Amino acid sequence: MFTINEWLSIYEEIVKLLNIDKKSDIEATYLLANMLKNIDLEKMHTIIKNKFAGKNILLFAAGPTLTIHADKILRYFIKSVPRDSIALVAVDGVAKYFREIGIAPDAIVTDLDGDIDSILYYGERHNTIVFVHAHGDNMDKLKKVVPKLLKAGAYIVGTTQVKPVKPLMNYTGFTDGDRALSTVLYYNPKRVIMVGMDFGYKIGKYSKPLNRRQRVDLEKKIIKLQIAYKLVNEFSCRTKTPIYTLSPSTLNCVININLNEVPILLK
Numbered sequence: 001m002f003t004i005n006e007w008l009s010i011y012e013e014i015v016k017l018l019n020i021d022k023k024s025d026i027e028a029t030y031l032l033a034n035m036l037k038n039i040d041l042e043k044m045h046t047i048i049k050n051k052f053a054g055k056n057i058l059l060f061a062a063g064p065t066l067t068i069h070a071d072k073i074l075r076y077f078i079k080s081v082p083r084d085s086i087a088l089v090a091v092d093g094v095a096k097y098f099r100e101i102g103i104a105p106d107a108i109v110t111d112l113d114g115d116i117d118s119i120l121y122y123g124e125r126h127n128t129i130v131f132v133h134a135h136g137d138n139m140d141k142l143k144k145v146v147p148k149l150l151k152a153g154a155y156i157v158g159t160t161q162v163k164p165v166k167p168l169m170n171y172t173g174f175t176d177g178d179r180a181l182s183t184v185l186y187y188n189p190k191r192v193i194m195v196g197m198d199f200g201y202k203i204g205k206y207s208k209p210l211n212r213r214q215r216v217d218l219e220k221k222i223i224k225l226q227i228a229y230k231l232v233n234e235f236s237c238r239t240k241t242p243i244y245t246l247s248p249s250t251l252n253c254v255i256n257i258n259l260n261e262v263p264i265l266l267k
Helices: 004-018 022-035 041-052 066-075 094-101 116-125 139-151 176-186 214-238 259-266
Strands: 056-060 086-091 107-110 129-134 156-160 191-195 243-245
Touching (some): 004 214, 041 129, 041 156, 056 094, 056 176, 066 094, 066 191, 066 259, 086 094, 107 116, 107 176, 116 139, 129 176, 139 156, 176 214
Parallel strands (some): 056 086, 056 191, 086 107, 107 129, 191 243
């Protein structure tokens, strides 16, 4: 994985590439840090380690192949193994998919671009760990959502992409998908199986939709996907944890598998 200094150097390159307002990212970091100032981060690390360390992680991203594979995995495959041997991680908008099929994820990694009602539903009622990311474009959502999670006593960890301010973490990573991977790898899982982690130009049903005004930003979204692809590649090559994918995307240090191999890996 990257050291914090290595990551901050990469972040500076991304800032230039996407013309990101770094000052706003820092402002959002201090905003979220202040909101979470009473969070016991060591306690949260213990809770997360109990969920992730030594476990099989099923990481569900919002790419278009999500629903092709996830239904069978969640409705059938996970019932054949002890529930405490696996952890289900939903990337942002995939929380809505989990709610539709009636299964609670163990964690949600989000910058609050996804379905807020679903994120709140699991954070408030199901002891789902919510990794909430701060950046310059989501300060209004932080102000709206985080107090509700805190009021409900939700398990919440704040994250940032700039130099972290206590109690926030910088697990490294830029988009929700690649940041979700770097986050689970931080806790030394047994293996990671990625579902819906696609890097094509087609936007998945549970990804953030583009309205008419936002369609002009499609090029930027594609650039972000390219950044995510490079980061997932790098994370996968730097870790000793085996990483698998059901996506047709080819990554240097990730093993492509088919659906029938998933129950074998979960045993």
